[in-house]
Amino acid sequence: MTSPQSKPYKVIGTRPVRHDGVDKVTGRAVYGSDLQPTGVVYGKIVRSPIAHGRIKSIDTSAAEEVKGVLAVATAADFPHLANKIAELGEGSVNLAHLAANVLAQGKVLYKGHAVAAVAATSPHLAEEAAQLIKVEYEPLPVVTWVLDAMREDAPLLHDDVRTNSMGKKAAKPSNVPTHIHFEMGDVDAAFAKADVIVEREFKTASVHQGYIEPHVSTAHWNQDGHLTVWTSTQGSFTARQQTAELLQIPVSQVTVIPCEIGGGFGGKIAVYFEPVAAILSRKCGRPVKLVMDRDEVFEGTGPTPGSFVRIKLGATKDGKLTAGEAWLAYDAGAFPGGMIGPGCMCVFSCYELPAARVDGYDVLDNKPKTQAYRAPGATQAAFACESVMDELAEKLGIDPIELRLRNAVKEGSRRVDGPTYPRIGFIETLQAAKNSPHWKSPLVGSNRGRGIASGFWFNIGLKSSASAHVNSDGTVSLVEGSTDIGGTRTSVAMQLAETLGIPAEAVQPRVADTDGVGYTDVTGGSRVTFATGLAAHKVGLDIARQMTERAATLWECDPAEVECVDGVYKTNGKSITFQELAGKLQSTGGPVVGRAAVDPEGPSNGFGTHIVDVEVDPETAKVTVLRYTVVQDAGRAIHPGYVEGQMQGGAVQGIGWALNEEYMFDEQGRMQNPNYLDYRMPTALDVPMIETIIVEVPNPAHPFGVRGVGETPIVAPPAAMANAIYRATGTRMRELPMSPPRLWAAMSAKKS
Amino acid sequence: MGQRIHVTTEINGEHVEFLCEARQSLLEVLRDTLRLTGAKEGCNNGNCGACTVLLDGEPVDSCLVLGVEAEGASITTIEGIAQQAHLHPIQQCFLEGAALQCGICTPGFIMSAKALLDRDPQPSEETIRFQLAGNLCRCTGYDKIVRAVQDAASRLAGSSKNPATSKTSQARATAH
Numbered sequence: 009m010t011s012p013q014s015k016p017y018k019v020i021g022t023r024p025v026r027h028d029g030v031d032k033v034t035g036r037a038v039y040g041s042d043l044q045p046t047g048v049v050y051g052k053i054v055r056s057p058i059a060h061g062r063i064k065s066i067d068t069s070a071a072e073e074v075k076g077v078l079a080v081a082t083a084a085d086f087p088h089l090a091n092k093i094a095e096l097g098e099g100s101v102n103l104a105h106l107a108a109n110v111l112a113q114g115k116v117l118y119k120g121h122a123v124a125a126v127a128a129t130s131p132h133l134a135e136e137a138a139q140l141i142k143v144e145y146e147p148l149p150v151v152t153w154v155l156d157a158m159r160e161d162a163p164l165l166h167d168d169v170r171t172n173s174m175g176k177k178a179a180k181p182s183n184v185p186t187h188i189h190f191e192m193g194d195v196d197a198a199f200a201k202a203d204v205i206v207e208r209e210f211k212t213a214s215v216h217q218g219y220i221e222p223h224v225s226t227a228h229w230n231q232d233g234h235l236t237v238w239t240s241t242q243g244s245f246t247a248r249q250q251t252a253e254l255l256q257i258p259v260s261q262v263t264v265i266p267c268e269i270g271g272g273f274g275g276k277i278a279v280y281f282e283p284v285a286a287i288l289s290r291k292c293g294r295p296v297k298l299v300m301d302r303d304e305v306f307e308g309t310g311p312t313p314g315s316f317v318r319i320k321l322g323a324t325k326d327g328k329l330t331a332g333e334a335w336l337a338y339d340a341g342a343f344p345g346g347m348i349g350p351g352c353m354c355v356f357s358c359y360e361l362p363a364a365r366v367d368g369y370d371v372l373d374n375k376p377k378t379q380a381y382r383a384p385g386a387t388q389a390a391f392a393c394e395s396v397m398d399e400l401a402e403k404l405g406i407d408p409i410e411l412r413l414r415n416a417v418k419e420g421s422r423r424v425d426g427p428t429y430p431r432i433g434f435i436e437t438l439q440a441a442k443n444s445p446h447w448k449s450p451l452v453g454s455n456r457g458r459g460i461a462s463g464f465w466f467n468i469g470l471k472s473s474a475s476a477h478v479n480s481d482g483t484v485s486l487v488e489g490s491t492d493i494g495g496t497r498t499s500v501a502m503q504l505a506e507t508l509g510i511p512a513e514a515v516q517p518r519v520a521d522t523d524g525v526g527y528t529d530v531t532g533g534s535r536v537t538f539a540t541g542l543a544a545h546k547v548g549l550d551i552a553r554q555m556t557e558r559a560a561t562l563w564e565c566d567p568a569e570v571e572c573v574d575g576v577y578k579t580n581g582k583s584i585t586f587q588e589l590a591g592k593l594q595s596t597g598g599p600v601v602g603r604a605a606v607d608p609e610g611p612s613n614g615f616g617t618h619i620v621d622v623e624v625d626p627e628t629a630k631v632t633v634l635r636y637t638v639v640q641d642a643g644r645a646i647h648p649g650y651v652e653g654q655m656q657g658g659a660v661q662g663i664g665w666a667l668n669e670e671y672m673f674d675e676q677g678r679m680q681n682p683n684y685l686d687y688r689m690p691t692a693l694d695v696p697m698i699e700t701i702i703v704e705v706p707n708p709a710h711p712f713g714v715r716g717v718g719e720t721p722i723v724a725p726p727a728a729m730a731n732a733i734y735r736a737t738g739t740r741m742r743e744l745p746m747s748p749p750r751l752w753a754a755m756s757a758k759k760s
Numbered sequence: 761m762g763q764r765i766h767v768t769t770e771i772n773g774e775h776v777e778f779l780c781e782a783r784q785s786l787l788e789v790l791r792d793t794l795r796l797t798g799a800k801e802g803c804n805n806g807n808c809g810a811c812t813v814l815l816d817g818e819p820v821d822s823c824l825v826l827g828v829e830a831e832g833a834s835i836t837t838i839e840g841i842a843q844q845a846h847l848h849p850i851q852q853c854f855l856e857g858a859a860l861q862c863g864i865c866t867p868g869f870i871m872s873a874k875a876l877l878d879r880d881p882q883p884s885e886e887t888i889r890f891q892l893a894g895n896l897c898r899c900t901g902y903d904k905i906v907r908a909v910q911d912a913a914s915r916l917a918g919s920s921k922n923p924a925t926s927k928t929s930q931a932r933a934t935a936h
Binding site: 036132273 | 781791796799800807838842855860863864893895907
């Protein structure tokens with residue numbers, strides 16, 4: 009890998025208008041639900057009204073008799089799948105569990121669990137027919153809180169799940185599929201060296217990714233046996249793989265066409281609808297479209313884990329951490345495989361610890377199967393660790409940024425789970441925060457406080473493919489496979505443009521379906537601008553090499569004598585621009601097509617530090633965010649506007665998580681607030697402008713130095729908010745969300 | 761299927777007639793019957809604003825309006841606010857200011873912003889935030905949306921004489 013360039017860039021760092029922008033401001037962009045293939049009919053899912061129970065019978069006869077009902081499906085229509093782990097790029101899934109989540113097999117495990125499906129000639133008819141499907145349940149006891157689910161006497165979700173602890177399987181079944189343990193150094197001896205030890209417990213509620221576009225898929229099982237799926241997904245290839253595996257057909261029999269996607273944040277990687285729509289389509293011979301209602305999105309798709317975390321940190325009086333200990337339990341929901349792994353890897357990821365011990369538990373309970381949500385597992389861990397850091401700073405009488413600086417990880421630091429960091433920019437974010445106008449400004453007024461916190465997330469590498477061809481007018485058409493959720497067509501195209509020395513607007517990027525581009529992993533793990541961008545750069549090198557040869561052909565010289573500077577090809581006083589040369593391709597050997605496939609090894613690392621000022625109403629405990637600053641190491645900001653957008657959007661999602669968002673369950677495990685009115689996400693009125701400071705410490709593993717920026721910004725906000733609320737009220741909040749009732753109770757308890 | 765009702769209305773300046781069931785929302789009619797899919801469904805209960813259209817100049821959640829209520833009304837949707845080859849300045853400012861990420865909420869925001877600026881050409885930041893509080897965006901954190909509306913207000917104030925030209929559509933037209 010070449011070292012990051014130091015020369016000034018022409019395209020990188022500029023803010024061109026996104027290539028798909030006009031379609032998105034005029035309503036012309038085609039999202040999943042906008043699509044109407046000819047002959048389409050409409051599906052509806054029957055969902056469990058109870059959170060835990062055995063399915064005694066399913067009677068679909070009344071629904072089938074309705075005129076206009078074309079097909080009905082249950083789990084019995086799916087092939088039987090043995091336990092098999094499928095790698096989905098970002099994480100893996102047990103196919104038997106995935107199948108049982110898509111349509112329940114024998115048991116329902118959460119309210120909203122899909123049980124049956126029906127297809128009819130209109131959406132209203134499908135809805136009416138779904139109500140005619142009679143399902144008899146034998147209710148079972150319900151558990152929705154992670155610590156309750158871990159108890160010996162807790163109701164068991166699965167009879168065949170036994171705890172795997174460091175490779176050893178327990179004898180008895182339990183709700184704990186996995187116990188993770190990391191340890192380095194002599195932890196007890198290291199704590200003995202500490203002058204101050206702080207140990208605290210933290211709880212967080214389940215929250216949802218909250219994408220505005222509900223899940224939607226349309227499938228057509230053609231009479232020739234080929235299955236076409238139009239869907240809203242973060243990864244068309246992983247959607248294809250899951251669909252094919254669940255239906256037990258070869259991947260070549262499935263084409264997944266990714267539509268424009270209305271947000272995902274990790275929640276649109278696992279399939280819900282694709283295989284069900286396929287089965288319905290196979291039965292009725294027509295394309296079947298399934299669209300979720302908002303309550304189905306909340307009740308049937310992935311929230312992020314609710315959690316319990318206990319953290320213990322020890323430090324010497326001069327502010328050096330001596331040891332850390334963390335105990336984390338995250339709920340996985342109805343099936344094993346929650347976000348506990350990354351939670352354990354991230355909990356102490358910001359600090360150098362001579363000794364540390366981390367225990368983590370994946371816990372089943374009667375909630376929808378948890379899914380990734382922007383830096384999955386990291387936010388809960390950071391809420392705990394960064395709150396304890398704040399308390400340590402106070403006890404030691406050290407400024408909280410200074411305490412972090414004294415312990416910050418840097419190149420060569422070892423994380424508790426093993427890896428050693430390459431060049432990273434955490435210290436730089438802390439210094440930038442310290443020097444920021446926000447941190448340097450005084451905060452005046454009563455009931456106000458300022459908090460800071462830091463956060464870490466990986467940039468996963470994974471596989472990306474891309475190709476491009478040169479048009480005769482000097483433009484380049486780029487084909488890639490990463491579904492574009494936030495402007496990545498442009499951030500990827502800009503890297504190709506930079507490589508070729510042409511303007512960003514001269515590249516026309518397209519996101520292709522699974523037959524139109526090589527395998528590409530999901531849009532997730534903060535990887536697209538990094539890895540698909542790397543692929544685009546390599547496509548550019550491939551094209552530049554061929555263009556050099558064409559120039560040599562034109563000038564009848566050796567290609568080695570041709571050099572290219574900023575898109576101009578030169579030799580011995582002669583020169584030709586990329587655009588001019590593009591016009592001569594047909595007479596110098598025909599079309600030029602570049603291609604690349606990459607699988608960059610080893611994840612990279614992103615760090616951020618957030619500063620927030622809040623005011624807390626002493627009467628109502630309502631928290632107002634007065635000022636917010638996000639500092640983050642972007643490595644190299646390809647399109648600074650989109651980098652800022654990620655930082656701002658992640659921060660506001662984190663503010664929602666901190667202050668209001670939560671799944672509220674009744675005693676029977678039924679969600680009480682499955683709508684946007686009662687599941688309170690931030691509105692424009694709830695937040696101020698979000699200030700951003702982009703730090704650029706180039707990533708040595710990328711030719712332009714890119715680090716992914718999408719996920720890190722959600723990690724720090726809850727802790728930063730809690731630390732600010734403490735400064736404003738004197739009350740330490742250790743439970744999320746810090747909603748007015750919860751904060752008011754804590755403030756009142758402290759007074760009395 | 762219930763009995764269908766004949767409705768005569770005006771959409772984006774054009775005379776339109778359609779048949780709908782009494783239970784169908786204006787959003788359903790726009791999207792499924794008339795194939796104007798720019799208005800999006802995010803919640804179907806008036807909480808997210810992705811389906812915002814203008815009904816006689818007022819912003820409404822079209823999921824909360826019945827199709828039959830369009831009778832005799834004048835409706836403007838996202839498809840109707842660009843003028844021929846030129847984007848509306850609000851659209852232009854959303855593009856230039858990177859005020860969209862996934863884009864699903866964007867049509868609703870642009871329609872709410874248009875309703876606001878039609879009524880109050882120079883709103884304060886607080887007013888913009890208040891008037892856009894019925895539109896949820898999960899991607900942007902609202903910062904760039906609010907700034908785009910502020911920019912559009914200045915641009916509209918500065919160009920009430922000369923209609924704003926669309927640099928982007930020109931650039932893209934040239935590229936093709």
